[in-house]
Amino acid sequence: MKNVLWVQFSKDKRNPLLVLLLIAGSIVAAILFGGGIQSATTVGIFSEEADAAEIEDKWEALLNTDDSFTFEIVEPEEAREDIKKGNIDVAVKVMEDDYRLLVSKNMPTVSSVERHVDKAFQQEAQISAVESQVGEDVRDEMESYLEDAPFQLEAQGLDSEQIPTYNIRTQLLFSFTFLISMFILGFKVNNVTQDKVAGIWDRMILSPMKKTGMYSGYLLYSFLITMLQIVIVLIVFKYVLRYDVGDSLWLIILIAACFTFGMISIAMLITGFVRTPEQFYAIYPSVIPLIPLVSGAYMMPGTITNSVLLFIADLFPLAHAMEAIMSVVFYGAGLQDVMMSLLYMLLIGVVAMGLGINLVERRSS
């Protein structure tokens, strides 16, 4: 087994470019699609009423309540022009007590802007309604009352002191890292077929080497090189780009390890169906990009509700890995909490590996 590891590593050492490019690729993809360095989205607001300036000022104050969005007063013509050209995704037209959303494309940001704006308007409408019935000073009274209410509601994460903040950027970081992992591990598993076709496998069969040693050499190499990629990417994001990936890095790596094992087994299963490395190169890259789509890895958790898709997603390790990682990163879950996901991935791994090796062996006799 050690000699197989050594020979595979020697080959990659000679041509490290592909693996390095893939690692760099997963970092770049996560930054690009994850919306870059963390910053609040700026949204333009404007009014076209008679007393526009007054209305704009009122809503600017009411809308800028947290740091996920910054609402800025803009010229109406300018906003309409930018929307038309697609320069910005969304702008808000405010009226005395109503609003309209101007949308150019349906990006995930649009719906969160809508939710935020809608909440502010609802709240304001309630306060105005009370005000008109009771009298003048309701607003101040309400505010001072709320500050010292009999029931203090404090939202908390499971173990942390902060409220868990779901963040699509962090999710995408993992989605892209795992997407690239699936390619790396697949290409390494394909070395089995490559060496079979070349006749190198037969040389090993004739030698005193054991079959288990042969398989474990190839599979362990695939595992190690994939874990290297994942760990490098995680370290870059956590310590260089300062992404918030939670405090339990070791638990994330454990989840990634189970994921890698599960996926290597699936790659082995696919190997069982192909005769040449070229066939693998034709099938594998066309199947792999579908897995994150079906598993909802690019969308907010819970977006996919179709039970058929959910069932298919459960057959692959990715859905389980994402679920476990999201709960670790956003909700501070511990080993106990993600145990089921880990076991699922290991189960998928053991079953697919058994089938895969069986098929490969049947092929060759």
Next chain:
Amino acid sequence: MLETINLSKSFKGKKVVQDLNLYLADGESVGLLGPNGAGKSTTISMISTLIKPTSGRITMNGVNAIAKPGEIRSVSGVVPQELALYQELSAYENLKFFGSIYKLRGKELEKAIQQALEFVGLDDRKKDLVKTYSGGMKRRLNIAAALLHRPKILILDEPTVGIDPQSRNHILEAVRALNQTDGTTILYTSHYMEEVEQLCDRLYIMDHGKVIAAGTKDELLSILSTENKIKVELNKLDEAFVEQVKTIEGVHKTEVTELQLKIIAAKGSNLISKLVHLTEQHQIQLLHFQTETPSLEDVFLHLTGRTLRD
């Protein structure tokens, strides 16, 4: 001694090797000759225990080698027809790996690598990547990889296809040296008659999955001892003429290559005068004329009606 008894192999119902009986005595050098597709590689794969026969037996010193493949594996080295090498690695790295799978370690491994490299004449290029090698050098390394564990039986499957004459001679000399100096038993597969003729004590001629003749070179040539081979060169050749030559009494085989006609006919038949007569009839000029004793190539032509290169 290694022996096969009625060895057969079918792929999806198609018989590729049929009732093959063959033996290899210790220290012998045996050739397996046949055109492409004759079933040589399939035979080699069965003997080296890589594939299981559909029927028949293989024994090694009397032990059933199909049930106990270790009997053959532990004493044999196999040079496959394809280049089973890592092209992205150097010759040294390749041999290091192929030695390590035979559990060679440390000094012992280094020595085996060095000997194998010197033996095939690649010592000075050992640090170069295999993909930069010529076809002949790759073939030589392919052989070296099978020698590291000093096998008692060396099985070579067409080790010289598509290479330059120099590498070819090097390989033939090396194999001969292994057989004569070290006493290694050789099973050598080829579709080149000359190689097998030079190298082997005994040979089997295979065609369409069957052994059609076997024996020493002399024994095989004696098949044609009652035959003569005549080569004629003509200024033109037509179908009608060749057809009439075939009807001459005693003519067994004819083979046309451009303006040359090869005829195998029974000795003592009055062939030459009849041939001259025919050329006059067809107004063909006879440019050159030669009789030869038949070669193994002719034996093959005689037995199959085809040449080895078909």
